Amino acid sequence: MMRLVLIFALSAAPLAGPALADNCRIDRTTRKCIFVPLSQRTPPDFTVGDEFPVYDHSMIMNIDRYGLDPVDGPWRYYMSGPDIYRVSTKGYKVLEVIRNPPRR
Numbered sequence: 589m590m591r592l593v594l595i596f597a598l599s600a601a602p603l604a605g606p607a608l609a610d611n612c613r614i615d616r617t618t619r620k621c622i623f624v625p626l627s628q629r630t631p632p633d634f635t636v637g638d639e640f641p642v643y644d645h646s647m648i649m650n651i652d653r654y655g656l657d658p659v660d661g662p663w664r665y666y667m668s669g670p671d672i673y674r675v676s677t678k679g680y681k682v683l684e685v686i687r688n689p690p691r692r
Contacts, residue, residue: 613688617655622688632685633668640666640675640682648672654689 612621634640648654648665654672656665662677674684 615690616686617690624688632671632673632687634673634682634685636682636685638682640668640673640680642666642675642680653692654686655692656686656689 611624613624614620615622642664645666645668648656648667651658651665654665656672659665663674663683664677666673666675670688672686672689673682674686675681676683
C-alpha cells in the first residue's frame with residue numbers, strides 16, 4: 589500500500605513544473621535555468637527606449653567581470669541596481685536590459 593501512495597505522489601510531481609518555469613531565468617553562459625524566488629523578482633529601473641541618466645551611474649569598464657560582449661559600436665554598458673544596461677552614446681537611450689548578470 590505504501591508503494592502505491594509513493595508512485596501516486598511521484599506521478600503528481602510534474603504538475604508543479606509550470607509554476608517553477610515562471611521563476612526561471614536563463615543563464616547567459618550555460619543557457620540553463622536559474623530559479624529566482626518571487627521575493628527577488630523586481631522590474632528593472634529602466635526599459636528599452638527609456639533615456640538613461642548616464643551622469644548618475646558609472647560606466648562599466650571591466651566587462652569581462654560580467655561576461656559581457658565587447659563594445660563594438662556607439663553604445664556602452666552601465667549598471668543600475670542589479671541590472672546592466674546597454675546604452676546608446678547618441679541620445680542615451682536604453683538598447684538592452686541584462687537581468688541577473690553573472691559575476692566572475
